[in-house]
Amino acid sequence: MKIYNTMTRKKEEFVPIVPGEVRMYSCGPTVYDYFHIGNARPFIIFDTMRRYLEYRGYQVKFVQNFTDIDDKMINRANKEGITVKDLGERFIAEYFKDAQALGIREASVHPRATENIDAIIEIIKNLEEKGYAYCIDGNVYFSTKKFREYGKLSKQPLEDLEAGARIDVNEHKEDPMDFALWKAQKPGEPAWESPWGMGRPGWHIECSAMANRYLGKTIDIHSGGKDLIFPHHENEIAQSECANGEPFAHYWMHNGYINIDNQKMSKSLGNFFTVRDILGKYDAEVVRFFMLSAHYRNPINFSDVLMEQSKSAVERIHNCLEKLEFLSANAKDRAMEASETAFAEKINSCKQAFIDAMDDDLNTADALAAIFDIVSLANTSLSAESAKELIDSALSAIRELGDVLGLFAKKETEIDSTEIEALIAERNDARAQKDWKKADEIRDRLKDMGVELKDTSAGVQWTYRPKE
Numbered sequence: 001m002k003i004y005n006t007m008t009r010k011k012e013e014f015v016p017i018v019p020g021e022v023r024m025y026s027c028g029p030t031v032y033d034y035f036h037i038g039n040a041r042p043f044i045i046f047d048t049m050r051r052y053l054e055y056r057g058y059q060v061k062f063v064q065n066f067t068d069i070d071d072k073m074i075n076r077a078n079k080e081g082i083t084v085k086d087l088g089e090r091f092i093a094e095y096f097k098d099a100q101a102l103g104i105r106e107a108s109v110h111p112r113a114t115e116n117i118d119a120i121i122e123i124i125k126n127l128e129e130k131g132y133a134y135c136i137d138g139n140v141y142f143s144t145k146k147f148r149e150y151g152k153l154s155k156q157p158l159e160d161l162e163a164g165a166r167i168d169v170n171e172h173k174e175d176p177m178d179f180a181l182w183k184a185q186k187p188g189e190p191a192w193e194s195p196w197g198m199g200r201p202g203w204h205i206e207c208s209a210m211a212n213r214y215l216g217k218t219i220d221i222h223s224g225g226k227d228l229i230f231p232h233h234e235n236e237i238a239q240s241e242c243a244n245g246e247p248f249a250h251y252w253m254h255n256g257y258i259n260i261d262n263q264k265m266s267k268s269l270g271n272f273f274t275v276r277d278i279l280g281k282y283d284a285e286v287v288r289f290f291m292l293s294a295h296y297r298n299p300i301n302f303s304d305v306l307m308e309q310s311k312s313a314v315e316r317i318h319n320c321l322e323k324l325e326f327l328s329a330n331a332k333d334r335a336m337e338a339s340e341t342a343f344a345e346k347i348n349s350c351k352q353a354f355i356d357a358m359d360d361d362l363n364t365a366d367a368l369a370a371i372f373d374i375v376s377l378a379n380t381s382l383s384a385e386s387a388k389e390l391i392d393s394a395l396s397a398i399r400e401l402g403d404v405l406g407l408f409a410k411k412e413t414e415i416d417s418t419e420i421e422a423l424i425a426e427r428n429d430a431r432a433q434k435d436w437k438k439a440d441e442i443r444d445r446l447k448d449m450g451v452e453l454k455d456t457s458a459g460v461q462w463t464y465r466p467k468e
Contacts, residue, residue: 002359002360003251004253005251005252006253006254011361017250021060022053022061022221023215023221024215024223025207025249026107027042027223027224027225028064028065028066030067030070030072031068031088031095032072032073032076033274034094034095034098034275035275036272036274037258037260037275037278039275040275041300042224043099043102044104044406045255045362046255047103048292048362048364063108063109063215064109065110065206066092066110068084069084069201073088074189074190085114088114092112101284102275102284102287102406103284103409111210111213113210116209116210117201119210119212121182121192122209123205123209124140124182124194127243130242131146135182135196136172136174138184139182139183139184139196140180140181140182141173141178141179142178142180142181143174143178144175144178144179144238147242150177152237153229153233154230161177161230181205182194182196184197184198184199185197185199204236207232207236208240208248212244217240218244218246219250223253224253224254226254226256226257229254237249253362256296257299258300259300260273260303262301273302285314286307286311288406289310292364292405292407293364294364294365296362296364297361317402318408320378320398322461323461324378324382324391326461330384333387333389336389343381350371350374351374353373354401354404367405371401371402378394384456424442424460427443427453446462450465451465
């Protein structure tokens, strides 16, 4: 498998530190609100990366943090008259609701910044003792000029970065490029005891401390959105490598931005959408499919037109799966003929194409194309006369590969199938007696219930389509 490494700006063969094991850290949300559609992309992409690594036989320890203390959280909590802790609890719960809907599995560990204050303090003390950090009025800053490799991820020389730096009001750091590791308590803010007085951690140090605690000093993969390359991930590298004296991560993966109708998403343009907003209009599986329909490093454009296209594509897959399940239930369990054996080999070739695509820097767009190749083969070549083994091979291939992408799981119906089957049997009797009026009435009744019928040579295939 090859991964495009942001650090080297090229694709590299993936070789984990420990054979058969992968330690992966992915930056999670700041829990002051519902997460937006831009956040959803890295959550879905790197959940898929984890799924694929597991599919390929790796044991993956996947850590995704929650930032549950920062300025935005403090401001919103004060505005609502609640504690920062209560605000965090609320939106962590809401994160899991939306993430579960999108097929995003829970991480191996979801550490919270506020539950790792001790680890954060330890790494800051370490940096201070080694001369990489200094304290001014209870604030502790990292001295970027002490780390000669600063800027190596973003590929920007320190002089260029320095030109765009500024010192915020009330900051007294020694250099504009230095960043906060620990912030002295301000009136009304939550705070913890530390060697530098009451205060709270800076944003960047949280991830270094949590990655170190749950995955070790050096990890295999660190991932996140492109917007995190600088300064967040650059700062993580600086403080982690200075504290530990070892490389922080071997592979850096970053996904491209999301635009809304070809414009950058922003609240000022009125095109800022939370996932909760989107799920009110589109099925969660359609959203996930859309996110995986383009290569993760490329920018992607979110629009109603593209979402409708994704909806149609997902429906096509499910229609094929429903057809295959129906054929499998009614097919003859016989040995495959020579032509069918050759067809089965075509399905295996599609599965290999899927693996080749995913091995090529997680190319989910081409991986989806391989699944659609199986669908096309199944739709054009399989029938009630096909061997059950062949039908099942196509069905299981689509389910297996879909599961790697977190897509195309069997949908549970909310309707009593016994009643449906009884009505279909009654309709069949009416048709046998040439009572077309009664047969049509039963079909209409089923349609009103959201059940669509399809008469085939193998019998009546029914599909539940709940009305929106």
